[in-house]
Amino acid sequence: MQMEERGRIARDASIPLAATDGETRNAGLLAIAKGLKENTAAIIAANNADMARSQAENLGAPLLKRLTFDADKINDVIQGIHSLIELDNPLGATKMATQLDEGLDLYKVTCPIGVIGVIFESRPDAFIQISTLCLKSGNSVLLKGGREALETNRILCKTIQDATRTAGIPEGWIQNLETREDVTAMLALDQYIDLIIPRGSNDFVKYIMNNSNIPVMGHADGICHVYVHEDADLKQAVDIIVDSKTQYVAACNTLETLLVNEQAAATLLPLLKAALDNKEVRIKGDAAVRNIISAETATDEDWKTEYLDYILAIRIVPSLAAAIDHINTYGSGHTDVILSTTEAAAKTFMTLVDSAGVFWNCSTRFSDGFRFGFGAEVGISTAKLHARGPVGLDGLLSYKYKLLGHGQCVTDYASGKSHFTHLPSEEDCPI
Amino acid sequence: MQMEERGRIARDASIPLAATDGETRNAGLLAIAKGLKENTAAIIAANNADMARSQAENLGAPLLKRLTFDADKINDVIQGIHSLIELDNPLGATKMATQLDEGLDLYKVTCPIGVIGVIFESRPDAFIQISTLCLKSGNSVLLKGGREALETNRILCKTIQDATRTAGIPEGWIQNLETREDVTAMLALDQYIDLIIPRGSNDFVKYIMNNSNIPVMGHADGICHVYVHEDADLKQAVDIIVDSKTQYVAACNTLETLLVNEQAAATLLPLLKAALDNKEVRIKGDAAVRNIISAETATDEDWKTEYLDYILAIRIVPSLAAAIDHINTYGSGHTDVILSTTEAAAKTFMTLVDSAGVFWNCSTRFSDGFRFGFGAEVGISTAKLHARGPVGLDGLLSYKYKLLGHGQCVTDYASGKSHFTHLPSEEDCPI
Structure with a gap:
């Protein structure tokens, strides 16, 4: 046929x-x-x-x-x-x-x-x-x-x-x-x-x-980020980063670029490198990262890349605002995470990052229909x-508007003979 | 710039x-x-x-x-x-x-x-x-x-x-x-x-x-229909049809094609013609219509036409099912009306007609953001x-998913160490 x-x-x-x-x-x-x-x-x-x-x-x-x-x-x-x-x-x-x-x-x-x-x-x-x-x-x-x-x-x-x-x-x-x-x-x-x-x-x-x-x-694309704020719990950060990167590398909700606040970098990066080495993850870093740990060189191209592989790009950023700007510039609007112990930082991040999923202190990998409790999913939309x-x-689903009348014409409302009430109702549509 | x-x-x-x-x-x-x-x-x-x-x-x-x-x-x-x-x-x-x-x-x-x-x-x-x-x-x-x-x-x-x-x-x-x-x-x-x-x-x-x-x-396109069922209140029908056609002819929610059940046609059409003649509306009809009142000849092309003018195409249909089929074939999915005194017919029409607005016993012209009580509208979508x-x-508006955690990793749920509860909540997002 x-x-x-x-x-x-x-x-x-x-x-x-x-x-x-x-x-x-x-x-x-x-x-x-x-x-x-x-x-x-x-x-x-x-x-x-x-x-x-x-x-x-x-x-x-x-x-x-x-x-x-x-x-x-x-x-x-x-x-x-x-x-x-x-x-x-x-x-x-x-x-x-x-x-x-x-x-x-x-x-x-x-x-x-x-x-x-x-x-x-x-x-x-x-x-x-x-x-x-x-x-x-x-x-x-x-x-x-x-x-x-x-x-x-x-x-x-x-x-x-x-x-x-x-x-x-x-x-x-x-x-x-x-x-x-x-x-x-x-x-x-x-x-x-x-x-x-x-x-x-x-x-x-x-x-x-x-x-x-x-x-x-x-x-x-799923170019997902984790941003480690200056006050993050660093032990927790290592676990979440490893999970986000390695729990399943070929998924669209896998971490691709890690952003680290410059105040957290010197302590976090060595701990993190040990954990990522265990999982055989290649690290690409900007110059500031390579001052702290050994890593391949990351370029602008890396910030735009969905590796879907055991590779992690890391950039050191001076502030929360710089992290948000990086994500809104290079991200794909899929899922982005802030690790922080303060609600104010989380709120700023979750309001200003323009992505489908904005998470606080948990793995990017939760971004999934089954894990969200939807029963199943037909896909993950970045639109x-x-x-x-x-x-x-x-x-x-779509929807339609059902209007149930008794002979009403618009002429009567235009002339002022009838008036709209526009009262919200809790009633279900009877037909 | x-x-x-x-x-x-x-x-x-x-x-x-x-x-x-x-x-x-x-x-x-x-x-x-x-x-x-x-x-x-x-x-x-x-x-x-x-x-x-x-x-x-x-x-x-x-x-x-x-x-x-x-x-x-x-x-x-x-x-x-x-x-x-x-x-x-x-x-x-x-x-x-x-x-x-x-x-x-x-x-x-x-x-x-x-x-x-x-x-x-x-x-x-x-x-x-x-x-x-x-x-x-x-x-x-x-x-x-x-x-x-x-x-x-x-x-x-x-x-x-x-x-x-x-x-x-x-x-x-x-x-x-x-x-x-x-x-x-x-x-x-x-x-x-x-x-x-x-x-x-x-x-x-x-x-x-x-x-x-x-x-x-x-x-x-707004190719909107009114269908007059066999049991419609014919006096009311004339008023609604005239309002739908003439209250403002250049709007997308204006009536373009009228469908009349064959059992209502002989009584309705002469009454309607008199009312439309008063408003100087040209009538185009199929052969069955022209057997009852004088009208220009309507062709298949008319069923697909948004006149935005004082012209009304009329077709006589043998049944409710035929009316629904006509609307789903030639309509634009904008606004379609059934005139009937029985709820069962209205329900069938409103369920099976695949349009943004499906109305019962009122004018097509109500399909409008102001009249719907939305305050204002940016347009009327037929998507x-x-x-x-x-x-x-x-x-x-769009939406985003905010996920607030305490260090959770997907590995623990995949291994069975942790379990999802998926409990619906009425709580508003705290941040």
């Missing part, structure tokens, strides 16, 4: 899907969990085929690990679906109510976005997490996973389609794309698709943004519109 | 502006109101110069009327500023709080978007409304008004700059652009500008979207992300 036709089908399905009640969508989620359980053997067989082909193609070990979808991982995603079922129905919630006049009531009510296109990496669990988040929030979804997971994603999609059909979810709400040509065609379907979520490298996200008129909500930071169900 | 430098200045001002408290921004608003009052004579003189030049250039009467900025209009905008001062401080509001673990508390807190570029029509009152909404919400703003209002906007900008400087608002937060070249240059400044709001025709908004990497929140429908202060 041509992509345009598939986009139209997804859009057509999104209309009745938006009108399903929470119980029906939960029944669909339950049917998916059941289908995954029943099809476990076939899913593992498909995944084995993907693994064998990818091994033959010399895919690296970390990627092979992400591609693996065994009984344990299947159980994990089934568990995740049961958690999602427990969450409140996100649709039809009244976010604001105002009596415009007697018998003329306005309600702002949550609704799905519509049709979402997701382009993601090779983890088959992502296929399940994204599609179930979309179902819970009433959105149609077109998914394009990594080429390596072709067979696995194919059977996962069929399992989900079969399961949700029996539960009364409109057919066509979920579709699996398999080729780059499909993706290119999808990016042109702005009449049918409301949002594209690309997950991958910064360059990839930029490419998608530059090649589509559809709004894009993407990860971009400032719609959704910022880890994006869970909330980021998959 | 070059636009890039001006963008950088606006961005630099946006950081301390985001940290001002509500009282300071209200003091800025009060100073603007005072400055407008004191400069009334000079503002009127500047506006007279704009009017004289525009008359010499044969600007049409409706546009001249919009360009006029006399003592009455100045008093109106001053009144509007006082209303805006009364509104709650929109910044620093805690929208969500979760205890991730004991001593590790997450808060979702409202903050400004940053720097907003607005391109708008020739109404000088829009200059004041937009800039004061931006100040109240802590955003820097670059404004490009209509060429016709050049002298007026220049003195308005200077008045606002002088007033807010004395009130402690960071200099550079507001800047007035005067040329198309400035606009072109602004559209390229994605490193400094977070959002572009174009106000104008659909083609103009599309042009802006196609020529900038900055997110755009724009008006687009489904970030802000939908009339956009007031809320649409000028």
